Amino acid sequence: MTKFWLELKRRKVLRSLAIYAGSAFIILEAATIIFPRWGFPDWTIDLVLYLLILGAFINIVIAWIFDITPEGVQKTKPIAEVQEYEKTKDSKSWKLATYISLVVIVGLIVFNVVPLNRQARGGPIDSILILPFDNFTGDDQLDNMISAMHSLLIGDLGRIQGLRVISPTTSNVYKDADMSIPEIAEELGVRAIMDLDVMCMGDTFCFQTKVINADSKEELLWIADYKEEKGQMLNLYNLITKQIAEEVKIKLSPEEEQRLAESRTVDPEALEAYLKGQYHWEQLNRDSVQKIMAYFQLATELDPRWADPYAGLAQAWGMFSFFELLPKSTTQPMKDKYLKKALELDPNSAKAHYANAGNAVWSEWDWEKGEKEFLKSIELNPNDALTRIYYAHLLMILRRTDEAVQQANIGLKLDPSKPIVLGLYSVVMALMGDYESSIDFAKKAISISPEFRFAQNNLLLPYYLTGDYDNWIQAWVNKVRWSDEAKTSVVNAFNEKGHIAAIEEMFRLHEKYAPEDCYMGHGIKANRYLHLNQDEKALDHIEKNYEMRRTDIAYLRTNMYYYHRLKDNPRYIALLKKMNLPLPED
Numbered sequence: 001m002t003k004f005w006l007e008l009k010r011r012k013v014l015r016s017l018a019i020y021a022g023s024a025f026i027i028l029e030a031a032t033i034i035f036p037r038w039g040f041p042d043w044t045i046d047l048v049l050y051l052l053i054l055g056a057f058i059n060i061v062i063a064w065i066f067d068i069t070p071e072g073v074q075k076t077k078p079i080a081e082v083q084e085y086e087k088t089k090d091s092k093s094w095k096l097a098t099y100i101s102l103v104v105i106v107g108l109i110v111f112n113v114v115p116l117n118r119q120a121r122g123g124p125i126d127s128i129l130i131l132p133f134d135n136f137t138g139d140d141q142l143d144n145m146i147s148a149m150h151s152l153l154i155g156d157l158g159r160i161q162g163l164r165v166i167s168p169t170t171s172n173v174y175k176d177a178d179m180s181i182p183e184i185a186e187e188l189g190v191r192a193i194m195d196l197d198v199m200c201m202g203d204t205f206c207f208q209t210k211v212i213n214a215d216s217k218e219e220l221l222w223i224a225d226y227k228e229e230k231g232q233m234l235n236l237y238n239l240i241t242k243q244i245a246e247e248v249k250i251k252l253s254p255e256e257e258q259r260l261a262e263s264r265t266v267d268p269e270a271l272e273a274y275l276k277g278q279y280h281w282e283q284l285n286r287d288s289v290q291k292i293m294a295y296f297q298l299a300t301e302l303d304p305r306w307a308d309p310y311a312g313l314a315q316a317w318g319m320f321s322f323f324e325l326l327p328k329s330t331t332q333p334m335k336d337k338y339l340k341k342a343l344e345l346d347p348n349s350a351k352a353h354y355a356n357a358g359n360a361v362w363s364e365w366d367w368e369k370g371e372k373e374f375l376k377s378i379e380l381n382p383n384d385a386l387t388r389i390y391y392a393h394l395l396m397i398l399r400r401t402d403e404a405v406q407q408a409n410i411g412l413k414l415d416p417s418k419p420i421v422l423g424l425y426s427v428v429m430a431l432m433g434d435y436e437s438s439i440d441f442a443k444k445a446i447s448i449s450p451e452f453r454f455a456q457n458n459l460l461l462p463y464y465l466t467g468d469y470d471n472w473i474q475a476w477v478n479k480v481r482w483s484d485e486a487k488t489s490v491v492n493a494f495n496e497k498g499h500i501a502a503i504e505e506m507f508r509l510h511e512k513y514a515p516e517d518c519y520m521g522h523g524i525k526a527n528r529y530l531h532l533n534q535d536e537k538a539l540d541h542i543e544k545n546y547e548m549r550r551t552d553i554a555y556l557r558t559n560m561y562y563y564h565r566l567k568d569n570p571r572y573i574a575l576l577k578k579m580n581l582p583l584p585e586d
Helices: 002-010 013-038 043-065 092-113 140-157 168-173 181-188 230-247 254-261 268-282 286-302 307-322 328-345 350-362 367-380 385-397 401-414 419-432 435-448 453-465 469-479 484-497 499-512 522-531 535-548 551-555 560-566 570-578
Strands: 066-069 072-075 127-130 192-201 204-213 220-229
Touching: 013 043, 043 066, 127 140, 127 181, 140 168, 140 192, 140 230, 140 268, 181 192, 204 230, 220 230, 230 254, 230 268, 268 286, 268 307, 286 307, 307 328, 307 350, 328 350, 350 367, 350 385, 350 551, 367 385, 385 401, 385 419, 385 551, 401 419, 419 435, 419 453, 435 453, 453 469, 453 522, 469 484, 469 499, 484 499, 499 522, 522 535, 522 560, 535 551, 535 560, 535 570, 560 570
Parallel strands: 127 192
Antiparallel strands: 066 072, 192 204, 204 220
């Protein structure tokens, strides 16, 4: 072996290999960056790697057989034929350069092939923001898919109990923001920032992720490179979630360890369809519901054993009812069907338990089941802002106000820039009787999404009850879909005779024109009749809401305006008993 080693050195094989390795590494890095931008398929990078490995063997053979001399390239003589005067000695600088090159190349290979983990220093990280993924694939058409991947990873990382993970909507606010990492962290109250660069996205995904300490030094806590087949993406997210938990020193419970160890292989095309549906879910509005339904339906057809698309379908059917696109008699059976399927396939699906909780509370009025399902969903994913804020609504319905505010504050902290979160938080404040705060949060939601009618509706009662009738009538104009002529008639009545005259004009127009032209739901009519001091007529419409099982009837006891006006009315108390809601304390 000693003679063989000396012969390798004499024939300069090691020097040649070191030079080749350095060049090969540069070529491979260039291919990894350039090929995805040029649209080359993923296998072309692997082809370059295999050719470079083959070239290494060829390089060794050529270096053994030939040598570069002052007279040109010549066949290397056997050592027995070499005269003493022909023997040359390598300079110390060449030896040193060769050894350093080998060490550097080995280090770079380890750095790029083996995921590099750097241990976090200091105390544990208890909160993190995952910035929107950067698309370095060179294909802008992949932006929507990459956005959905970002949302999916936040959902997966959010399953860790000891880590607060900022939700996707708020995270997206900081895309290309002209703010430093410490500034973003201070604004959101997080201790770490995660940055992820997508390099390729086809049959396989490849990306690099970094976790950065959000203090002023911006210390790099952890970095890793990943390349995985599309169908294994959920398993890869399991791995990333577990690794990040370890690096930021979050101790996982045995249940979390078990869930992260579960295999979640899915059909690649089903994953792509689900990611598209998830993207449109984040844009939730009337126009997006059909697209959500189509993509989630396609995902269930491509992979019938995957639970999450069924949970998505259940929520989509619920949205058809929420936006009044279809009656509950049509949507409820479909929602029940897909919820049952999702929970059969995956009893640990946070999405399915969340959807089941909403169904129990606002469709079945089963408060005990609803709370059980909300708590299960929170156990499985404690970082879902909507689960927290809707659970707060259930707690308000049950008049457990201190717990409700606590849950609402957690939800708001997780996603303070999401209009629906702000709108739902506004409702909690109104139910608490804090009308000024309710107005502030509704206005913030509208500033983010000017056409958000839910938040516009939330302004009406707080403005009215605080005596701000000018803003009340303006909020009504912005919210309703009446004709311009009808709106003008109501505003004129308001300007001439005041808010009571405006309400009377609303009823006159509603009775005169078809409901679709001047629509008022039973809940709105109940409020308006209370404004006119006609309590029995208000109860007529509250009872109709009960018969129709409308969503807002669940708030019968917690709506303090109803409560203070009707708490002594036998019809009101009878409804509370029928719905198993808390009775008046006195």
